[in-house]
Amino acid sequence: MSTLTKWYPHRPNEDGTYDSICPTCTRTVAREMSEANLVEAETLHKCPGLSPSLAKRIEQPMVPAQILAIAALRTLIDVHQIEETRLRAILADYPAFKVKLQTQFELQRLVIRKKAQAGKLARLEAEN
Numbered sequence: 001m002s003t004l005t006k007w008y009p010h011r012p013n014e015d016g017t018y019d020s021i022c023p024t025c026t027r028t029v030a031r032e033m034s035e036a037n038l039v040e041a042e043t044l045h046k047c048p049g050l051s052p053s054l055a056k057r058i059e060q061p062m063v064p065a066q067i068l069a070i071a072a073l074r075t076l077i078d079v080h081q082i083e084e085t086r087l088r089a090i091l092a093d094y095p096a097f098k099v100k101l102q103t104q105f106e107l108q109r110l111v112i113r114k115k116a117q118a119g120k121l122a123r124l125e126a127e128n
């Protein structure tokens with residue numbers, strides 16, 4: 001048996017009692033006049049697992065999170081586009097071999113990252 005105890009949030013009620021809520025199945029495990037008295041019921045709680053409504057919420061695609069991810073990726077790609085332009089300008093301006101080599105390396109890495117981000121963005125947009 002695990003020695004870790006699950007943390008049950010306690011909700012104070014208007015009548016002065018306290019509810020103990022199971023964080024897994026979201027059921028009210030017990031209602032008592034004092035919080036200390038909730039502990040016994042919490043230890044005895046036979047958790048059926050995720051409630052159907054909670055399980056459904058977890059299964060559903062996180063649309064707002066996806067929209068945020070798309071916006072973040074677009075910004076990142078824009079920033080990388082600016083950086084790519086800057087690196088290409090350095091390549092054009094500096095004839096020194098070492099600078100060119102380093103910049104070329106940075107540019108290659110940037111192009112690969114941009115490609116990966118564009119792919120991720122396309123996948124996210126296709127899901128919406």
Ligand SMILES: [Zn+2]
Binds near residue numbers: 023027045047
């Ligand atoms: Zn439970």
